[in-house]
Amino acid sequence: MSYAVIETGGKQYRVTMGDTLEVERLPVQAGQTTTIDRVLLVNLDGQVRVGTPTVADATVVAEVVAHKRGEKKIIWKMKRRKGYHKLQGHRQELTVIKVKEIRA
Numbered sequence: 001m002s003y004a005v006i007e008t009g010g011k012q013y014r015v016t017m018g019d020t021l022e023v024e025r026l027p028v029q030a031g032q033t034t035t036i037d038r039v040l041l042v043n044l045d046g047q048v049r050v051g052t053p054t055v056a057d058a059t060v061v062a063e064v065v066a067h068k069r070g071e072k073k074i075i076w077k078m079k080r081r082k083g084y085h086k087l088q089g090h091r092q093e094l095t096v097i098k099v100k101e102i103r104a
Contacts, residue, residue: 025093
């Protein structure tokens with residue numbers, strides 16, 4: 001079973017071929033493919049290559065399935081006995097990608 005550890009949007013993901021995952025918004029249209037070159041580790045049939053910090057000439061090809069927004073997070077700030085409170089919401093912009101190929 002081959003897999004790779006990639007970094008995108010400041011987060012790391014362990015992916016295999018055919019995986020579908022939600023990552024931070026990518027500037028790619030839905031239906032197009034994107035290449036992720038921040039590959040930190042590659043395991044191809046038991047041969048593990050660890051990058052310093054990335055594996056040279058290793059890429060992950062993924063298809064952009066859709067763009068969406070994440071669930072709403074509530075931020076509530078309050079200072080007791082001062083009458084101060086503030087309510088704020090946040091929805092993260094996400095991109096759904098499907099991993100097509102791991103090249104090493």
